[in-house]
Amino acid sequence: TPVRKKGGGWITLPFLAGSVIGLGMAMSATSSNLIVYLIRKYNVKSIDAAQISNIVRGCMQLAPVIGAAVSDAYFGCYPVVAAGVAISLLSFVVFTLTAAFPSLRPPACAPGAAASSSPPSCQPPSAIQAAVLYAAVCLLAVGNGGTRYNAAALGADQFVGGEEERRRGRDASFFSWYFVCLYASYVAGDTALVYVQDSVSWALGFGVCVVTTGLGLIALLAGSRYYRRPVQKGSPFTALARVVVAAARKATLSSTSLARMQFLNRAAMVAEGEVSVGKPWRLCTVREVEDLKSLLRVLPLWSSGILVSTTVNAQVSLTVLQALTMDRALGPRFAVPAASMTVTVLIAFVLSAALYDRLVAPLWERLAGGRKPTPLQRVGLGHALNVASMAVAALVERRRIRVAHAHGSAATVPMSALWLVAQLALTGAEEALHLPGNTALFYQEFPATLRSTATAMPPLFIAVGSYLSTAFVDAVRRATGWLPDDLNRSRLDMVYWTLALVAAVNLGYFLVCAITYQYKNVVDGDGKDNQIMDEK
Structure with missing residues (x-):
């Protein structure tokens, strides 16, 4: 550019x-x-x-x-x-x-x-x-x-x-x-x-x-x-729209001429009797076709981030409720606000991102013979930590419930809120891998004309995930008895195990998408990015 x-x-x-x-x-x-x-x-x-x-x-x-x-x-x-x-x-x-x-x-x-x-x-x-x-x-x-x-x-x-x-x-x-x-x-x-x-x-x-x-x-x-x-x-979106329109207009092209091409390739083909210039909504460049294909190719990987965001948003909000029932005292005069427990996620993110950049990535490069970890590998590690975080949350909650039952109707469970730090730290480490990795992936794989849109893709799946987490908790309350108003009588551990299962299934989905994905640089190094395909 x-x-x-x-x-x-x-x-x-x-x-x-x-x-x-x-x-x-x-x-x-x-x-x-x-x-x-x-x-x-x-x-x-x-x-x-x-x-x-x-x-x-x-x-x-x-x-x-x-x-x-x-x-x-x-x-x-x-x-x-x-x-x-x-x-x-x-x-x-x-x-x-x-x-x-x-x-x-x-x-x-x-x-x-x-x-x-x-x-x-x-x-x-x-x-x-x-x-x-x-x-x-x-x-x-x-x-x-x-x-x-x-x-x-x-x-x-x-x-x-x-x-x-x-x-x-x-x-x-x-x-x-x-x-x-x-x-x-x-x-x-x-x-x-x-x-x-x-x-x-x-x-x-x-x-x-x-x-x-x-x-x-x-x-x-x-x-x-x-x-x-x-x-x-x-606007780069106009060019993408032209590809769809041009490909649809040429849906009746001979099937023998399309045996080696995908549907969208029709947009860059010159049909019999067609003028190759001045018809942008009928004939597109190869570069424009490849731009749209690169965008569609990365969408399955993007969609795997939605459930990561769903599990994380649900966990963070539920962790605040847990903290409200636990002993948050630090010394005789100070108690940590329940909402401030989530700062653990931010601190863990900062430390983990710095550790990855300065220690993990260089070590990986040395062990891999000079090959740097790819964005997909970084994101995959984040998915694995997402599963671990939900599992740890379930185990901690199971202990909290046992302590609550042992002390009857006590309003505050005699269990330190610091037990929640482990699951939040894992969540922060997961995000330190997941968010930068996805941002780098989208920035690298999106067309050059969509670089800013690429970096905005993570907040989009975060937003969708936040709304889905609200729907998930509401569905759990309607379908089960796991989340009564009294958290000490709940089965919040089962909610966390459900989230861990969702995260594990999502990890499997991500691995399938990652294994079948091929990195593709849409910039044509030989200068033929504006080439037009002729119908043979």
């Missing part, structure tokens, strides 16, 4: 890392603590607040797909990322205003009243107050859509060119460090910034979000002169 100017390389990493970390801290803290903000400051009922929070999280996962498509089609990564950070900054400014000015929030509940009580004890937000709050939420989702995975594509674009094998190695290494920076920022946001919001001041907490995001924007803009920016050539 042509580029506007020379540049790129590792010199761009500090600028991109500064942007990712500054924004990631603010984004993570605000999205994680949104449900608490709605309940405490907007008098929203708990269930309604949870539903709103789930919808926002889903939108924040789907928005990057739209942002990536806009980037690929029209503007390129850098302008979209810069606009996304600026929009996010505006979102945090609005959040700060809602926290700083009481007129933008409903009156606090009367002493002793719950958020679920009816007015006037707990007054709901007015239409204007709700509109201001949801404007901030919408800006948050839009900003995330422009930045989260376009930033990954922007970083990977800095290594375009050079010998192909070395470039792929740099891409994989960059994606590892990108996710390290991203998850490290999440850890900081979910601990330090959440503490400031909860225990010091919501206005101060959101104000810090404004500062970190502003610094991230400054870091991104400061690196402008160093970025390599590929020139966009219009």
Whole structure:
């Protein structure tokens, strides 16, 4: 792909890392603590607040797909990322205003009243107050859509060119460090910034979000002169649509001429009497056909990530419920908030990604005679850890239930919540293999015109998986007696064993897809990517 100017390389990493970390801290803290903000400051009922929070999280996962498509089609990564950070900054400014000015929030509940009580004890937000709050939420989702995975594509674009094998190695290494920076920022946001919001001041907490995001924007803009920016050539999806239309129009071509071709190859064939130029919706280039085929070829592998996301989302939410029933004391004066247990996933992700990049991958290369681990091998290891994590969760839960039964009706099970760390650490290690591996795979195998869309594919299966996890838990509650309101009388261990079975079946599905998959670089090295097939 042509580029506007020379540049790129590792010199761009500090600028991109500064942007990712500054924004990631603010984004993570605000999205994680949104449900608490709605309940405490907007008098929203708990269930309604949870539903709103789930919808926002889903939108924040789907928005990057739209942002990536806009980037690929029209503007390129850098302008979209810069606009996304600026929009996010505006979102945090609005959040700060809602926290700083009481007129933008409903009156606090009367002493002793719950958020679920009816007015006037707990007054709901007015239409204007709700509109201001949801404007901030919408800006948050839009900003995330422009930045989260376009930033990954922007970083990977800095290594375009050079010998192909070395470039792929740099891409994989960059994606590892990108996710390290991203998850490290999440850890900081979910601990330090959440503490400031909860225990010091919501206005101060959101104000810090404004500062970190502003610094991230400054870091991104400061690196402008160093970025390599590929020139966009219009929407790549139009070309893909033309292939489908052209192939369908030629469905009646002689079967003998198609014996050696797949159906989509018809789009690049010149039928008898057909003019080979000026008919883009009837005749496509071989390159355009191969672009669509490469996209379809990788979809089965992409679909295997949906069930990984389903199991992980279900496990994390259920782990918080487990923690609420367990002893979370660390010393005589401090108890770990139940939701903070999930920070273990983020810490394990950061440590595992760094360990893989600096120890596991080089050791693999030496043992394999100089061959680097492929993205599919990395993803496969992640699938295996997914199974292990669910199995460990089932074993830990079985012990918790035994302890709960032994102590009768005790509200708090005398079992340390630190028992939950093992399953969460395995989940973090799984994601450190699964997410960077999939991102590198899609970036490598998608057409060059769809690089930003490629990096947005993981959040798409994460979003689908999050909705499926909700449906899974609901189905379990309806079909079995495993999840009563009293978790100490539940069979949550059976839920985890079911998730482990789902993960194992999904691992088998992934292995079948991986074994039959052939890596294919759609860039034609001999310069024949615009060749047209003639009907023989």
